[in-house]
Amino acid sequence: MTSDHIHWTFQYDGRSQTPHFGNQLIEILNRDTAPASEKKYTVLPNYWKGYKGRGGGDPVRDLTIGEVVINRKREPSKNWCYDIQFLNTTSGENLHLDFYTADDDLRTLRDTWRVTATNGAGDKYRQFTCEGHITSQGITLVVNNTTLPIGHLENTHSITCNWTLFDVIPKLAHQLKSSGEQISLAILEDLEKVRTPVHIGYMEDSTLPLGDRTLKLSGFFVYGAGMLPSYWWLDQQKQVIIASTTFQTFVLTGDAA
Amino acid sequence: MSDRPNILFINTDQHTWDVISAYGNTHVKTPHIDRLHNNGISFMRSYSSDPVCAPARASWMTGRYTSEAGTPFNGGHLHEDIPDLGQILQQSDHRAIHCGKWHVDGRNVYDSFDVLYYGQQQIGAGGGEYYDAAMTHAVVDFLTTYDKTDPFYLQVWYVNPHDICEYGHNFETKEMPDAITRGMLTEKDLPPLPDNFNYDTRETVLHRVCRRIDECLIHWPILRAMKTWDELQWRTFIWHHHRFVEKVDGEIGLILTALEQSGLADNTAIIFSVDHGEAFGQHQMFQKFSLYEASIRVPFIVSSLGHNLNIPKGAYDHQHFVSGVDLLPTVCDYAGIEPPEQARGMSVRPLVEGRDVPWRDFGFVESNYWGRALLFDRYKYVCEYIPYGHEKDLLPPGPDPERIGLEQIFDLKNDPGETQNLAYDENKRALLIQCRQALLNFEAGLERRQITHERPTRQIGNWGQRIRAHWDAHPELEAMRIP
Numbered sequence: 001m002t003s004d005h006i007h008w009t010f011q012y013d014g015r016s017q018t019p020h021f022g023n024q025l026i027e028i029l030n031r032d033t034a035p036a037s038e039k040k041y042t043v044l045p046n047y048w049k050g051y052k053g054r055g056g057g058d059p060v061r062d063l064t065i066g067e068v069v070i071n072r073k074r075e076p077s078k079n080w081c082y083d084i085q086f087l088n089t090t091s092g093e094n095l096h097l098d099f100y101t102a103d104d105d106l107r108t109l110r111d112t113w114r115v116t117a118t119n120g121a122g123d124k125y126r127q128f129t130c131e132g133h134i135t136s137q138g139i140t141l142v143v144n145n146t147t148l149p150i151g152h153l154e155n156t157h158s159i160t161c162n163w164t165l166f167d168v169i170p171k172l173a174h175q176l177k178s179s180g181e182q183i184s185l186a187i188l189e190d191l192e193k194v195r196t197p198v199h200i201g202y203m204e205d206s207t208l209p210l211g212d213r214t215l216k217l218s219g220f221f222v223y224g225a226g227m228l229p230s231y232w233w234l235d236q237q238k239q240v241i242i243a244s245t246t247f248q249t250f251v252l253t254g255d256a257a
Numbered sequence: 258m259s260d261r262p263n264i265l266f267i268n269t270d271q272h273t274w275d276v277i278s279a280y281g282n283t284h285v286k287t288p289h290i291d292r293l294h295n296n297g298i299s300f301m302r303s304y305s306s307d308p309v310c311a312p313a314r315a316s317w318m319t320g321r322y323t324s325e326a327g328t329p330f331n332g333g334h335l336h337e338d339i340p341d342l343g344q345i346l347q348q349s350d351h352r353a354i355h356c357g358k359w360h361v362d363g364r365n366v367y368d369s370f371d372v373l374y375y376g377q378q379q380i381g382a383g384g385g386e387y388y389d390a391a392m393t394h395a396v397v398d399f400l401t402t403y404d405k406t407d408p409f410y411l412q413v414w415y416v417n418p419h420d421i422c423e424y425g426h427n428f429e430t431k432e433m434p435d436a437i438t439r440g441m442l443t444e445k446d447l448p449p450l451p452d453n454f455n456y457d458t459r460e461t462v463l464h465r466v467c468r469r470i471d472e473c474l475i476h477w478p479i480l481r482a483m484k485t486w487d488e489l490q491w492r493t494f495i496w497h498h499h500r501f502v503e504k505v506d507g508e509i510g511l512i513l514t515a516l517e518q519s520g521l522a523d524n525t526a527i528i529f530s531v532d533h534g535e536a537f538g539q540h541q542m543f544q545k546f547s548l549y550e551a552s553i554r555v556p557f558i559v560s561s562l563g564h565n566l567n568i569p570k571g572a573y574d575h576q577h578f579v580s581g582v583d584l585l586p587t588v589c590d591y592a593g594i595e596p597p598e599q600a601r602g603m604s605v606r607p608l609v610e611g612r613d614v615p616w617r618d619f620g621f622v623e624s625n626y627w628g629r630a631l632l633f634d635r636y637k638y639v640c641e642y643i644p645y646g647h648e649k650d651l652l653p654p655g656p657d658p659e660r661i662g663l664e665q666i667f668d669l670k671n672d673p674g675e676t677q678n679l680a681y682d683e684n685k686r687a688l689l690i691q692c693r694q695a696l697l698n699f700e701a702g703l704e705r706r707q708i709t710h711e712r713p714t715r716q717i718g719n720w721g722q723r724i725r726a727h728w729d730a731h732p733e734l735e736a737m738r739i740p
Binding site: 008011012013046047088089090091092093117119120121122123124125127128143144145146147148149150189190192193194195199201202203204221223225226227228229245246247248 | 514515
C-alpha cells in the first residue's frame with residue numbers, strides 16, 4: 001500500500017507518521033463483519049507522534065487511539081434510540097451518549113438525553129454526567145443539579161447530534177450528489193455545544209483498493225461555524241466507512257462492501 | 258466588593274489578537290470571548306513575553322522574562338529556584354488548580370497545582386480536538402460542585418486554535434486543495450489575504466535563518482510547502498484558523514455558563530489571554546516564532562460576569578503596554594498576596610479599576626533567544642544579537658551594543674502591517690539610536706542566567722553555529738548593520 005492510493009482526506013502517512021497509517025486503515029476495513037445492529041469504528045490518529053495513548057498497544061504496528069461503537073434501534077414510537085460509546089485513549093475520556101431522534105432525514109434530536117464521560121487519565125476529574133433537554137423554550141443541560149441554558153433555536157430549525165451524521169449523510173447522499181447543493185442544519189456537538197449553521201455537501205467519488213477488491217466511494221464534507229471540516233466516505237451500500245476530522249480518522253471495522 | 262474573589266484564567270493557544278468578533282473581525286464568530294470583553298476591559302497593547310508556547314507560559318507562571326527564566330525555546334528548562342504561581346499561591350487562601358495544556362518546560366505541574374485534567378497522553382502541542390472537550394467537562398464538573406468555602410485560582414489552558422499547526426503540517430507531504438476546489442466554499446466565504454502578505458525583506462538574520470532560508474531552523478518542511486501555495490490556499494488556511502478559534506470559543510461558552518449558573522459569577526475575576534499569535538499569511542509566515550505583531554500581540558481581557566467586582570464593562574485600554582510577565586502579579590493582587598520581588602511584571606488590577614499608577618514606557622519581547630523587540634507608543638524596534646557560535650552563547654545575550662546585528666523599525670500608526678522597515682531611513686536614525694539605548698538600558702536590569710540543561714544548551718549550540726555560519730557566508734550582511 002502506498003500513499004498514492006489514499007485520498008488526501010484520509011492520507012496521513014507523512015510527517016511523524018509511519019507508513020503504517022494506510023496499511024492499518026486497509027486492515028481495519030478488512031476485519032470480520034460486526035453485528036448488524038452495531039457499527040464499530042476504530043479511531044486512528046492523523047498525527048501519531050505524541051498523541052498515542054499509554055497502554056494502547058504496539059506503537060509501531062498499532063496506531064489505534066480509540067473506538068466508537070454506534071448502536072441504534074427504532075422504537076415502537078418510530079423514534080430512533082441511539083447509544084454511542086466513544087473511547088479515546090489519548091484524551092483518556094470514555095464518552096457515552098444516550099439519546100433519541102425522530103425518524104426523519106436529519107435525525108432531529110428529541111426530548112431528553114444523557115451524556116456520561118469518564119476520565120481514565122488519573123487526575124482529579126473522574127466523571128462528568130449531564131442530562132439534556134430540548135423544548136420550545138430552548139436547550140438546557142443539567143450537570144450536578146445545576147441547570148445550564150445553552151441555546152435557543154428558531155422554530156424553523158431542528159437540531160441533531162453530530163454522531164447521527166453516520167446515518168444522516170447516507171440518507172442525504174443521493175440528494176446531495178444529484179443536486180450539487182449543500183444542506184444546512186444545526187448540530188448539538190456531543191450533545192453539549194450548539195453549532196450552527198453547519199453545512200453538508202457532496203465532494204467527489206473515489207476508489208480505495210482493499211487488497212483483492214476495490215471499494216467505490218462517495219465523499220462528502222461537513223463544516224460550519226465552530227466545526228472544522230470533516231470528510232465522510234460512503235461505500236456502495238451507503239454506509240460510512242471512513243470519516244476523517246483534523247486529528248482523527250474513524251474507520252469502519254469490517255463490514256465494508 | 259469581595260477582597261477574596263475567585264480567579265479564573267482562561268487561555269487559548271496560538272490565537273491571533275484580532276481574531277475576535279468583538280474587535281470587529283467579520284470573518285469569525287466568537288460570542289463567548291465577546292462576552293468576556295463585553296463584561297470586562299480589553300488591553301489592546303498586550304504582548305507575549307516570547308512568542309512560542311513554553312517560553313510564554315514560563316513567563317506567565319513566574320513573572321520573569323525568558324532570558325531570566327531559562328526557557329528561551331520549547332525544550333528549555335525553567336531554573337529550579339524560580340518559584341511558579343502555583344507555589345506562590347500557597348501563601349494565600351486560594352486553592353491553585355490547573356486544567357489542560359501545561360508546557361512549562363522543566364517544571365512538573367503536579368508539584369505546584371492541583372491538576373484537574375492533563376490528558377491520558379499528557380497534552381503536548383496539539384490535539385485540541387479531543388483534549389479541549391475533556392477539559393471543559395472537567396471544569397464544568399468542578400464549578401458545579403465547588404463548595405465555595407475557600408476561593409480558587411483555576412487556570413484553564415485550552416489547546417485550540419493551536420491545532421492549526423498540525424493542520425498545516427499535514428500538507429508538508431501532500432497537496433492542499435483549497436476550499437473552493439473541494440466544492441465547500443465560494444471565494445466570498447474565504448477571508449482575504451492579509452494586506453501585509455508582501456513584506457520588506459530587510460529582516461534580521463535570525464529571522465531569515467529561523468524561518469526563511471532553505472533548511473531553516475524551524476519547521477522547514479511546512480515552510481517549503483507553503484512557498485508553493487497560491488492565494489486561495491492561503492485563504493483556506495486562514496479560514497481554518499478561524500474555525501479552530503470558533504471551536505474553542507464554544508468550549509469557553511460552556512464554562513462561562515457553568516460559572517454563572519453555579520452562583521460564582523459575582524465573585525470571580527476572569528482573565529483571558531493567549532500565549533502567542535498565529536501569522537496566517539502575514540509576511541508570508543505561519544505559526545509564531547517571529548517578532549511581527551501577528552506573532553507577539555495577544556488578547557488580554559479582565560472580566561467579570563457579575564457586578565460585585567470593580568471591573569468595567571465593554572472597556573478598552575489602548576494606552577498601557579501589558580506583557581505576559583504581568584499575569585503572575587495580577588493574580589497575586591487579586592489573591593491578596595505580594596508577588597516575588599524578582600518578578601518583572603506588574604499587576605494590571607489598578608488599571609482595571611481606573612487607578613493611576615506608574616507604568617512601563619514600552620513593551621519588551623524576546624524571541625528565539627537572540628531576537629528582541631521594543632514596543633513604543635507609535636514605533637516598534639526589532640533587533641537581534643549575533644551569536645558567538647560557541648559556548649559563550651550559553652549566557653543569554655544582551656546588553657551588548659557590539660553584538661547587535663540587523664535592525665527594523667516600523668511605524669505602527671502609519672504602517673500597522675509592518676511592511677516597511679524604516680531602520681535604513683536617515684530621518685529615523687536618531688530614533689533608532691534611542692531605541693537601541695532603551696533596549697540596552699532595560700536589559701542591564703535583567704538577571705540573565707547561564708543555560709545549563711542539556712537540551713537547551715544543545716539547541717543554543719546548534720542554532721548559534723548555524724546563524725553565525727550564515728553571517729560568515731554572506732559578508733554583505735555586515736554592510737547592512739547600522740553603525
